[in-house]
Amino acid sequence: MPKSIISVERLTKTYANGFEALKGVDLEIAEGEILALLGPNGAGKTTLISIICGIVTPSGGRVLAGGHDVVRDFRETRALIGLVPQELTTDQFETVWNTVSFSRGLHGKKPNPAYIEQVLRDLSLWDKKDFMLRQLSGGMKRRVLIAKALSHEPRVLFLDEPTAGVDVNLRKDMWQVVGRLRESGVTIILTTHYIEEAEEIADRVGVIDGGRLLLVEDKVTLMKKLGAKQLILELSEPLGAIPEALSGYGLRLENEGQALVYDYDGHDQTDRIGPFLQALSAAGISFKDLSTRQNSLEDIFVSLIGERA
């Protein structure tokens, strides 16, 4: 694994009201990767991000960004990081240009109009640069928040629920921007409810719930799990046992012998279904109906969350 740009070690957070938002999270984020954090509301995603970015003080454990402690060496770590918050929080009376330039200044960077122009153009905001934020649609405001986060040329970008309440077109645009950033070497961490999004864009996927990180896995590995498919045959006549001739397929009987289930790998390109069905008719088994079932990230997600509940 390439070197970590963010290391989270035994991180805990208990809020003043006693709510335990994080119960010991360990996470290594590699430079240049896209990590998607999945989890239901209140899972601890935003708390985790907020601690890394400096908005919330950790109760225990520590976070290193670029090798620096986020609490002690906040100047170094915050200069590395750009944050796009979940809520559309904007100064309604400010213009797009001013608010984005302000963000750059806050991060201690000298003004660079050419760079800001490039950021605004990349996000299709250039023609809106003199608009006040209150004149913009929700989707446009979301772009402005991204522009603000990118204004100081961060090496790590946090996107907290970037596509919540965003239409399909903007979502596509946003993933293009994310793709370009990734090519330029920016590490991206995003939280989302949309599992398809994680599947589409992330290199690794983490599942967080109840303040714990339940799983962090390479998307490819996850996709293997995802690749598991089932062919379900509803038999005309119930079977008592699986016939000898079909023993090599690893079949299961379900529903008191009325359904025959065949597990196979959906990503395997070799033709398996054809020979299986031939073997089936050769064995004299007929069926009324057939269906297939695919394991989705959602299934994995639900089963992980379910295990805890």
Place this chain on the structure above:
Amino acid sequence: MNWQAMKSIYLFEMARTRRTLLQSIVSPVLSTSLYFIVFGSAIGSRIQNIEGVSYGSFITPGLIMLSLLTLCISNGSFGIYFPKFTGTIYELLSSPVSMPEILVGYVGAAASKGLIVGAIILGTAYFFVDVTIQHPLLMITFFVLTAITFSLLGFIIGIWATNFEQLSLIPSLVIPPLTFLGGCFYSINMLPPLWQTVSHFNPVLYLVSGFRWSFYGISDVNPWISLAIIIAFLGVCLVLVSWMFRTGYRLKS
């Protein structure tokens, strides 16, 4: 030090003034001019001189202080409360900016605005009444220290306030009685002895009185005590704000 960030906050806040020119500059100047017309020229002409100073001239330092206190508190509190209210505070907290740098940016801008308006009011006063400044150095010291101290008080109120009601509580309910009863419009020697004693517990009396001394050399209290009191109040505000920063009070959980 993140100079760039301090400069950005300062300029951002000053730019807000340009956008709200009417409210932040024109309106205080207009209302003070009305005071000059009513108390200085109309009624003032029938009031006898106070310790050899005409009434219109006498109230000038008090009027400047009145505007300075009100404006510095409201600018200082609004500057930090607004990002809290809209949620844009996330950006300040996630930037490589230390709390003292945030403070310098906001309080510096609020104090600057107060000083600009105060200077304009002083300029306006010359049109209506005779104004002399006997101790310019001390006058500037009082002027600047008061602006900084009360902008800082405003900043503290802005962090403390959780709604607009609380935000305007102190500037609208506490400051006006203190200033009006603090000798803005009269010398406390004009009061019965009991009220003279009570007035000595009003901190604004010391500000107004000391500031007036730098103009005309007349004062209800020793100007050096005035100076000591404002410095002490600045100290109290600094201790309070540093406690707020250390604990993240109402800023950071």
